[in-house]
Amino acid sequence: MSSVNTAIQLITREQAEQGATAKGSTCSPALAKGPWDYDLAEALAGIPAYGPGASSADVAPAATPRQGQLPEAYKLASDAELGERILAAKAALGDRAVILGHFYQRDEVIQYANFVGDSFQLANAALTRPDAEAIVFCGVHFMAETADILSAPEQAVILPNLAAGCSMADMADADSVAECWEQLEEIFGTEPDAEGRVPVLPVTYMNSSAALKAFCGEHGGIVCTSSNARTVLEWAFQRAQRVLFFPDQHLGRNTAKALGVPLEQMPMWNPRRDLGGNDAQALLDSRVILWHGFCSVHKRFNVGQIEKARKDFPGVQVIVHPECPMEVVDAADSAGSTDFIKKAIAAATEPTTFAIGTEINMVNRLAAEYPQHTIFCLDPVICPCSTMYRIHPGYLAWVLEELVAGRVVNRITVAESVQDHARTALERMLAARP
Numbered sequence: 001m002s003s004v005n006t007a008i009q010l011i012t013r014e015q016a017e018q019g020a021t022a023k024g025s026t027c028s029p030a031l032a033k034g035p036w037d038y039d040l041a042e043a044l045a046g047i048p049a050y051g052p053g054a055s056s057a058d059v060a061p062a063a064t065p066r067q068g069q070l071p072e073a074y075k076l077a078s079d080a081e082l083g084e085r086i087l088a089a090k091a092a093l094g095d096r097a098v099i100l101g102h103f104y105q106r107d108e109v110i111q112y113a114n115f116v117g118d119s120f121q122l123a124n125a126a127l128t129r130p131d132a133e134a135i136v137f138c139g140v141h142f143m144a145e146t147a148d149i150l151s152a153p154e155q156a157v158i159l160p161n162l163a164a165g166c167s168m169a170d171m172a173d174a175d176s177v178a179e180c181w182e183q184l185e186e187i188f189g190t191e192p193d194a195e196g197r198v199p200v201l202p203v204t205y206m207n208s209s210a211a212l213k214a215f216c217g218e219h220g221g222i223v224c225t226s227s228n229a230r231t232v233l234e235w236a237f238q239r240a241q242r243v244l245f246f247p248d249q250h251l252g253r254n255t256a257k258a259l260g261v262p263l264e265q266m267p268m269w270n271p272r273r274d275l276g277g278n279d280a281q282a283l284l285d286s287r288v289i290l291w292h293g294f295c296s297v298h299k300r301f302n303v304g305q306i307e308k309a310r311k312d313f314p315g316v317q318v319i320v321h322p323e324c325p326m327e328v329v330d331a332a333d334s335a336g337s338t339d340f341i342k343k344a345i346a347a348a349t350e351p352t353t354f355a356i357g358t359e360i361n362m363v364n365r366l367a368a369e370y371p372q373h374t375i376f377c378l379d380p381v382i383c384p385c386s387t388m389y390r391i392h393p394g395y396l397a398w399v400l401e402e403l404v405a406g407r408v409v410n411r412i413t414v415a416e417s418v419q420d421h422a423r424t425a426l427e428r429m430l431a432a433r434p
């Protein structure tokens with residue numbers, strides 16, 4: 001089975017055998033360690049961090065949830081022992097628990113999932129199991145929040161490692177967005193134009209906190225995923241003269257550009273600067289105001305990698321995620337969500353070479369699933385999502401065995417007041433038609 005974990009172990013072994021550092025083969029050899037080392041490092045330093053992988057240089061806000069210490073037995077257990085314990089706990093729990101695994105999660109965890117998919121597919125998959133008392137989400141924090149909003153109040157959503165956040169989601173916080181909104185209202189006012197379109201509507205990417213989804217719900221706005229961003233923007237433009245799009249500038253820019261919005265009408269909002277670093281006229285002329293956020297996995301892809309793939313593999317199909325920078329999306333053959341990428345590969349009837357611009361765990365899994373094709377990651381360096389990495393079979397075994405013992409640990413609960421508005425924004429997304 002291919003996975004980041006096993007790939008990293010191979011690199012580490014090779015390095016030891018060669019007595020040399022295979023420079024550049026991974027973004028961080030620290031990935032070979034257990035994520036509990038980072039739980040401990042954070043506890044000792046008192047400062048949260050995302051851990052090794054693509055987001056290791058991103059600054060985690062002080063309020064980022066931290067994980068307490070995993071009991072020693074789970075840290076010391078071998079993979080085989082953890083596997084036995086997880087399977088035994090799963091069998092003991094039966095239908096009382098459902099395990100969800102995100103596409104970007106490592107195979108060592110995915111092998112135990114009842115459902116594998118993107119964040120929204122997984123939240124919906126959980127709805128097919130109304131009898132499950134516990135929804136164990138092997139993904140990141142905002143995904144568990146969305147599952148909590150959509151699931152029944154008595155169902156407990158569990159995130160096996162509380163430190164599994166999302167650096168992109170953390171780049172837009174509720175206070176900064178509220179402050180931005182206040183400044184925008186001062187410039188635009190609140191009166192609709194002759195066609196009944198309000199001056200601005202907020203649109204948040206699914207990769208955002210429940211508080212921001214609620215902000216959108218409360219202010220006439222909406223949520224989007226990378227699968228439906230175009231439909232959602234069209235929906236918003238029917239109701240508003242412009243859109244405030246957060247937190248991912250790239251998804252916002254790529255989607256708006258495909259709809260014909262000129263780049264000059266997409267100013268960037270830097271929350272650390274007055275008016276986001278813009279003058280009032282640029283904001284008045286705007287159609288999409290892009291929040292200064294990004295995904296550190298997708299930021300790694302560049303046009304040089306695409307040129308190299310085309311040179312090395314004539315005829316290669318380059319497919320990238322729309323969280324990649326605009327130049328990368330423009331240079332690729334196609335761009336789309338994780339589901340789009342998966343379906344594009346599944347639809348290929350002839351053996352094809354695919355160079356993929358998304359997270360390494362998903363690319364490795366696709367390569368193993370479709371051996372008739374040559375599938376590789378555009379980024380040659382093994383650099384997974386730092387926060388998905390924080391989930392390990394040790395944490396999964398722990399939360400499941402706690403459930404067997406009648407204890408719910410690591411529950412993610414979204415406050416009721418936030419849930420209502422966030423659900424409104426999610427429901428608008430489900431109902432959105434261009």
Ligand code: CIZ
Nearest residue numbers: 118119120226337338339
């Ligand atoms: O929504 C998701 O799960 C993410 C992170 C991206 C996608 O394209 O599915």
